[in-house]
Amino acid sequence: TQLLEQSPQFLSIQEGENLTVYCNSSSVFSSLQWYRQEPGEGPVLLVTVVTGGEVKKLKRLTFQFGDARKDSSLHITAAQPGDTGLYLCAGGGGGSNYKLTFGKGTLLTVNP
């Protein structure tokens, strides 16, 4: 069974601070996706990374896929209250070309 461990589980910071959240596994994934989920809504895809060592930037968000394709990180620079939400990572592949394995998420609160 493939598992994705996310850390920290909860994070509360002040506006303007930087933060990094992590997604780790002992399994290799062919792709890894990051989603943000706001209260009362479904998850919204932020990025997909597919190549080991890949780095993608989305405004103040930087996503990295580990060289061995077993882990990923999300770094947010100068966090804003609008970044508040549940950040989920999801791994694809591992014998299935359509199933995703989701982590439990990091609940981020950015206080003004």
Added chain:
Amino acid sequence: GAGVSQSPSNKVTEKGKDVELRCDPISGHTALYWYRQRLGQGLEFLIYFQGNSAPDKSGLPSDRFSAERTGGSVSTLTIQRTQQEDSAVYLCASRKTSGGAQYFGPGTRLLVL
């Protein structure tokens, strides 16, 4: 165009009753997923439909759970004889192509008393 829609948005039921949850995927999306999200947990895969192929039901937790997709579009997830542990958010997602992004609906929040 419209996104994935789900109904009802909230459902409160009594233990032992049956419930039906509906998902309207994005038009033209051939793949449809159902997930369960319990409080403090990640998304748990339930079932996958792709076109006219046999669905992947490997994630359904018990035979009380079933789902169908009519005409390759709308899907209904049915939970029979609901139990308190069935309380969760049930999310539906659709996808246009193999390997493409999944687009999620807002979910149905089910509470079994």
